[in-house]
Amino acid sequence: MQLFPWGEQLAIDLGTAHVHIALKGQGVVVREPSMVAFGDGRRQPVAVGVEAWRLWERGVSEVKVVRPVRGGMIADFDAAVAMLRRFIRQALGHRPLLSPSVVVAHPAGATGVELQALRHSLTAAGAGQITMVQKPLAAGLGAGLPLHSDEGYLIVDLGAGATDIGLFSGGLVTAGQTVRYGGDNLDETLIRAIRRQQGLRITSSAAEYLKQQAGSVQQTPNPGAVPIDDVVVVDEDRRVDSYNIDVDWVPQILVQALEPLLEELTWIVEDLPDSSRRQLELGSLVLTGGGTLLRGMDELFRERLQLPVTVAASPLSCTILGLETILNDLSALSLNGRRFGTNTL
Numbered sequence: 001m002q003l004f005p006w007g008e009q010l011a012i013d014l015g016t017a018h019v020h021i022a023l024k025g026q027g028v029v030v031r032e033p034s035m036v037a038f039g040d041g042r043r044q045p046v047a048v049g050v051e052a053w054r055l056w057e058r059g060v061s062e063v064k065v066v067r068p069v070r071g072g073m074i075a076d077f078d079a080a081v082a083m084l085r086r087f088i089r090q091a092l093g094h095r096p097l098l099s100p101s102v103v104v105a106h107p108a109g110a111t112g113v114e115l116q117a118l119r120h121s122l123t124a125a126g127a128g129q130i131t132m133v134q135k136p137l138a139a140g141l142g143a144g145l146p147l148h149s150d151e152g153y154l155i156v157d158l159g160a161g162a163t164d165i166g167l168f169s170g171g172l173v174t175a176g177q178t179v180r181y182g183g184d185n186l187d188e189t190l191i192r193a194i195r196r197q198q199g200l201r202i203t204s205s206a207a208e209y210l211k212q213q214a215g216s217v218q219q220t221p222n223p224g225a226v227p228i229d230d231v232v233v234v235d236e237d238r239r240v241d242s243y244n245i246d247v248d249w250v251p252q253i254l255v256q257a258l259e260p261l262l263e264e265l266t267w268i269v270e271d272l273p274d275s276s277r278r279q280l281e282l283g284s285l286v287l288t289g290g291g292t293l294l295r296g297m298d299e300l301f302r303e304r305l306q307l308p309v310t311v312a313a314s315p316l317s318c319t320i321l322g323l324e325t326i327l328n329d330l331s332a333l334s335l336n337g338r339r340f341g342t343n344t345l
């Protein structure tokens with residue numbers, strides 16, 4: 001069975017940090033930061049994606065860099081439309097003649113209003129028929145979980161703005177939830193810790209860099225220091241271009257910052273119905289999403305949740321790979337696209 005019998009077909013993962021688009025038959029053709037830069041007046045964007053990210057990272061003051069998605073949901077509608085329009089055209093390689101059909105991932109816990117915002121933004125950006133799939137289903141498929149088995153896998157998709165959670169079993173997702181806590185919150189915690197402990201104010205792009213340089217939630221034997229740009233020494237009210245910050249204490253801060261998420265997950269597991277708990281005991285917790293790239297996350301989650309934990313092979317790409325699976329082989333997955341939690345609006 002073919003979901004969209006004519007026209008071009010796209011899969012879109014519109015994330016807080018990254019947008020991925022796959023074109024049917026061609027694989028993932030767009031991987032870009034989820035950012036748009038506007039000049040004065042905010043009519044047309046001056047830069048989108050990686051070009052906007054460069055402006056943000058350099059802190060260029062003449063433009064306003066907007067992140068259209070926050071906490072996994074559309075936060076700035078016009079910016080989202082401008083970005084999607086540009087990326088859809090980039091994915092197709094030309095201006096669309098017929099509106100392309102789209103399979104899009106949405107946060108499991110999105111409200112009706114948030115789903116409408118997603119649908120309307122895609123339509124305004126030129127999409128035709130839209131099929132929505134919840135993120136834990138897409139991430140589970142993209143992580144290569146077995147479709148025909150009784151085991152349960154607790155998907156934990158730790159993105160930039162949110163963590164999507166759901167129990168994947170036999171190709172179905174139950175107990176889907178979105179916790180609005182992700183990698184951005186880890187950056188924010190680092191900014192506060194550096195301000196309080198070292199009297200330094202750093203930018204969010206610097207916090208992101210510091211997190212990735214530390215790269216771990218475990219103490220490393222030879223930590224060292226990394227140069228951080230554009231730092232304000234608060235007491236002296238002095239701005240310095242570059243400042244060496246030790247990374248040895250970063251893992252400890254990250255573990256503390258992950259506490260609210262671990263607490264929420266503990267509760268979600270405790271609150272599962274008995275039948276789901278039994279399925280999960282046969283399976284494992286599966287980590288996907290960019291936040292999972294920190295070393296030692298599997299051990300941290302294993303210790304706290306007392307469950308076997310695996311990290312997916314390409315954490316940043318699981319959602320788009322799962323959407324691509326749905327796009328390419330819908331008949332292998334579902335009867336009319338509904339059985340697996342999809343929802344044609």
Ligand SMILES: Nc1ncnc2c1ncn2[C@@H]1O[C@H](COP(=O)(O)OP(=O)(O)OP(=O)(O)O)[C@@H](O)[C@H]1O
Pocket residue numbers: 014015016017018019034069071072073158159160161162163182183184208211212215288289290291292293294315316
């Ligand atoms: N090497 C790395 N080490 C640590 N964190 C990383 C690394 N690479 C990316 N991240 C983090 O991963 C997050 C981005 O992940 P991802 O692309 O899965 O999010 P997203 O899908 O855009 O967001 P969401 O699903 O929440 O809307 C960011 O918070 C980023 O800091």
Ligand SMILES: [Mg+2]
Pocket residue numbers: 015016157159160289319
């Ligand atoms: Mg994501």
